Amino acid sequence: MKAFRKGGVHPAENKISTGSSILDLPVPGLVTVHLSQHLGVPAQPVVDKGDSVRTGQLIAKSAGFVSANIHSPVSGTVQKIEPVPDITGYPKMAIVIEVKGDEWVETIDRTDTIVRPDKLSREEIIARISEMGIVGMGGATFPSHVKVSVPKGKKAEILIINGVECEPYLTSDHRLMLEKGEEILIGAGFLMRALPVDQAVIGIEKNKPDAIEHLRKLSSGYPGIRVEPLKVKYPQGGEKQLIKAITGREVPSGGLPIDVGAVVHNVGTAFAVYEAIAKNKPLFERVVTVTGKSLAKNANFKVRIGTPISSLIDAAGGLPDDTGKVISGGPMMGRALPGLNAPVTKGTSGIVVMKANESVRKTVMNCIRCARCASACPMGLEPYFLMSLGDARRWEEMETARALDCMECGSCSFTCPSNRPLLDYIRIGKTNVNRILKARKS
Amino acid sequence: MSATNLLTVSHSPHEYTSESVQKIMYRVLIAMLPAFAVSLIFFGLGALIVTAVAVVSCMLFEYLIARFLLKIKPSLWDGSAAVTGVLLAFNVPSNLPVWMIVVGSLVAIGVAKMSFGGLGKNPFNPALAGRVFLLISFPVQMTSWPKAVESRFAYLDATTGATPLGILKEGLKNGQPVSDLMKDLPEYSQMFLGNMSGSLGEISALALLIGGLYLIWKKVITWHIPVSILGTVVLFTGLLWLINPDQYADPLFHLLAGGIMLGAIFMATDMVTSPMTPAGQIIFGIGIGFITCLIRIFGAYPEGVSFAILIMNALVPLIDKYVKPKRFGEVRKNG
Numbered sequence: 001m002k003a004f005r006k007g008g009v010h011p012a013e014n015k016i017s018t019g020s021s022i023l024d025l026p027v028p029g030l031v032t033v034h035l036s037q038h039l040g041v042p043a044q045p046v047v048d049k050g051d052s053v054r055t056g057q058l059i060a061k062s063a064g065f066v067s068a069n070i071h072s073p074v075s076g077t078v079q080k081i082e083p084v085p086d087i088t089g090y091p092k093m094a095i096v097i098e099v100k101g102d103e104w105v106e107t108i109d110r111t112d113t114i115v116r117p118d119k120l121s122r123e124e125i126i127a128r129i130s131e132m133g134i135v136g137m138g139g140a141t142f143p144s145h146v147k148v149s150v151p152k153g154k155k156a157e158i159l160i161i162n163g164v165e166c167e168p169y170l171t172s173d174h175r176l177m178l179e180k181g182e183e184i185l186i187g188a189g190f191l192m193r194a195l196p197v198d199q200a201v202i203g204i205e206k207n208k209p210d211a212i213e214h215l216r217k218l219s220s221g222y223p224g225i226r227v228e229p230l231k232v233k234y235p236q237g238g239e240k241q242l243i244k245a246i247t248g249r250e251v252p253s254g255g256l257p258i259d260v261g262a263v264v265h266n267v268g269t270a271f272a273v274y275e276a277i278a279k280n281k282p283l284f285e286r287v288v289t290v291t292g293k294s295l296a297k298n299a300n301f302k303v304r305i306g307t308p309i310s311s312l313i314d315a316a317g318g319l320p321d322d323t324g325k326v327i328s329g330g331p332m333m334g335r336a337l338p339g340l341n342a343p344v345t346k347g348t349s350g351i352v353v354m355k356a357n358e359s360v361r362k363t364v365m366n367c368i369r370c371a372r373c374a375s376a377c378p379m380g381l382e383p384y385f386l387m388s389l390g391d392a393r394r395w396e397e398m399e400t401a402r403a404l405d406c407m408e409c410g411s412c413s414f415t416c417p418s419n420r421p422l423l424d425y426i427r428i429g430k431t432n433v434n435r436i437l438k439a440r441k442s
Numbered sequence: 443m444s445a446t447n448l449l450t451v452s453h454s455p456h457e458y459t460s461e462s463v464q465k466i467m468y469r470v471l472i473a474m475l476p477a478f479a480v481s482l483i484f485f486g487l488g489a490l491i492v493t494a495v496a497v498v499s500c501m502l503f504e505y506l507i508a509r510f511l512l513k514i515k516p517s518l519w520d521g522s523a524a525v526t527g528v529l530l531a532f533n534v535p536s537n538l539p540v541w542m543i544v545v546g547s548l549v550a551i552g553v554a555k556m557s558f559g560g561l562g563k564n565p566f567n568p569a570l571a572g573r574v575f576l577l578i579s580f581p582v583q584m585t586s587w588p589k590a591v592e593s594r595f596a597y598l599d600a601t602t603g604a605t606p607l608g609i610l611k612e613g614l615k616n617g618q619p620v621s622d623l624m625k626d627l628p629e630y631s632q633m634f635l636g637n638m639s640g641s642l643g644e645i646s647a648l649a650l651l652i653g654g655l656y657l658i659w660k661k662v663i664t665w666h667i668p669v670s671i672l673g674t675v676v677l678f679t680g681l682l683w684l685i686n687p688d689q690y691a692d693p694l695f696h697l698l699a700g701g702i703m704l705g706a707i708f709m710a711t712d713m714v715t716s717p718m719t720p721a722g723q724i725i726f727g728i729g730i731g732f733i734t735c736l737i738r739i740f741g742a743y744p745e746g747v748s749f750a751i752l753i754m755n756a757l758v759p760l761i762d763k764y765v766k767p768k769r770f771g772e773v774r775k776n777g
Contacts (some may be wrong), residue, residue, distance in 0.1 A: 011457050253770075327454075327456055331454070332456070333455070336450065336453075338449065358456075360450075365463055365520070368522075368561060368713050368714055370713045374767055382718065382767060385762075419458070423455065
């Protein structure tokens with residue numbers, strides 16, 4: 001069984017919502033669509049206050065190469081375009097739409113019929129991915145057209161479809177693989193043609209045997225695509241770790257996957273690419289896992305972007321009394337929410353409701369030099385050392401100690417028996433190292 | 443959501459291991475049970491008194507110093523002071539007077555641990571610092587070894603005899619060949635079980651190995667330090683033994699005699715005072731094995747494990763500075 005070799009931890013899986021089929025969440029009365037749905041430059045609005053919009057209509061266009069189009073997730077009237085708090089709690093520019101009916105742009109194919117267009121050229125596929133506002137659905141929300149545009153001098157050799165879903169609790173990718181397997185494979189085929197590569201590997205952790213079995217069966221009809229079961233180990237779904245597990249290659253420090261000939265896309269992205277190309281459907285809805293030990297109905301919802309997170313929690317039976325923390329994303333890398341009014345974005349993979357007694361950080365004790373953080377670090381760093389450098393504000397030394405290699409997977413803080421906030425200090429260090437690098441450039 | 447039901451906001455990760463310092467320390471205590479049981483069988487009353495006094499005084503000093511000198515919250519129940527106490531007891535003869543044990547505990551906890559800032563801050567193994575302090579302050583009492591079994595019901599009045607390493611050193615000094623000296627030594631099977639004179643916790647290789655395997659199974663320690671120490675001892679003494687078996691004892695004798703097993707499994711593996719990377723741990727282990735053999739074979743003392751570990755403790759910061767983990771995606775120069 002393949003896996004990345006260095007580091008990793010085994011948090012309790014808690015995949016409570018695995019058995020819940022994807023349900024359509026009713027369209028809310030009001031949606032808030034932030035102009036930063038993606039990594040990079042925020043999109044530029046192309047509608048005004050008072051305009052009426054239809055579901056799937058372009059409402060903000062990409063404002064640079066690393067940026068993405070945004071389409072209206074609902075039909076109705078633009079109520080306002082102004083800063084609204086997002087999941088960070090800080091106000092960010094957003095288009096707020098009051099919903100009326102659900103009238104879709106007619107070019108979108110709303111049927112479930114599987115379509116396999118095979119005449120599209122490489123350029124047409126990339127153009128369509130860009131036009132439809134597709135971004136990385138695993139959570140990083142990196143614009144997908146950038147990833148499929150291989151820079152000059154580099155060559156893509158393999159496409160890796162990330163179906164690992166190594167975060168505890170989350171099951172949206174798992175459900176998607178079970179329910180939309182055919183579509184994911186066709187989407188992967190489009191991505192292969194866009195790169196172009198002749199082989200694609202779908203990496204899935206072996207805790208999802210049904211998904212492995214299902215996609216394996218289906219993939220026999222798709223030459224060049226195969227499924228690779230992977231050992232259950234966090235962060236197996238980290239891009240660099242996944243590439244290492246499947247190809248044996250290590251993305252160089254500071255480099256990109258393409259440097260070793262690999263391009264990684266999430267299964268959710270492959271599905272979105274399928275819908276964009278075969279169904280002419282822009283990215284305006286996604287699957288979100290809503291889960292928690294005390295939640296009445298653990299579920300996987302298909303949700304329009306811009307839906308308030310509170311609607312998702314209401315649909316899952318309401319916020320339990322013993323709630324301590326609500327996380328957007330998984331418990332290892334997700335963000336704790338200051339409130340429930342923030343909307344779902346293209347990157348919202350799950351909402352995890354933690355009990356109050358699970359939300360308390362335990363008392364920090366002295367480092368006993370047990371070296372568990374260093375052996376858990378999948379990047380081969382020394383978190384204990386980075387933390388003490390951070391504590392002493394020795395930023396230059398943190399740079400030498402490769403703080404910027406840290407992908408913030410949280411394995412170090414997770415594993416520390418002294419409950420030390422290792423990652424908090426590394427994050428502060430990374431911010432300062434980046435500040436120094438910026439100053440050095442100018 | 444009501445105003446009384448505020449959400450906690452903190453940075454990721456939001457999930458934590460159930461491991462704790464306390465659990466680690468308690469596992470070390472459990473791992474020492476077999477060796478303690480053996481010491482009760484062979485040294486009986488004395489072993490019980492010495493261990494009890496060491497544990498109680500180590501915990502007491504930890505509490506008093508934290509509370510009244512450092513004015514910090516005493517971390518008495520994390521188990522680390524108890525571990526130091528048991529290890530100190532394991533490293534002294536079972537007929538050591540109570541007041542000397544108390545002095546040793548004060549040096550171990552007060553000087554070697556708390557003066558550096560307490561848990562996790564000490565550069566040297568506290569129990570060994572205490573032991574070496576006692577050895578050089580009270581050389582007579584620290585090298586009078588009760589005879590196993592015979593002294594089961596005795597404490598200060600125990601009949602004493604020499605340790606196997608002592609017999610060897612003395613005999614070789616008088617020009618006797620190893621083959622002659624072996625007649626005065628217990629059989630290897632008896633040494634393996636612990637039926638010989640020595641510090642109360644070091645005698646039984648079997649019991650120590652059981653504890654070591656438990657610690658490896660529970661992931662408290664890794665194999666790197668014990669294996670590299672024992673491997674180096676076997677290599678070093680084996681080579682000399684092959685050259686001249688009359689002058690040098692065989693490697694098996696060196697593994698079974700003295701404190702090498704206790705040192706390799708319980709003392710050198712102390713997390714606080716050993717290197718962080720597996721490669722660093724192997725260098726550390728080789729160093730300990732090498733220095734131990736040098737002292738045993740060429741030095742004035744019959745045994746040198748404690749000194750070897752303390753010397754290598756001093757090198758740990760240097761090892762950690764130069765031996766780094768293998769980075770992911772290391773950009774090789776001229777690669």
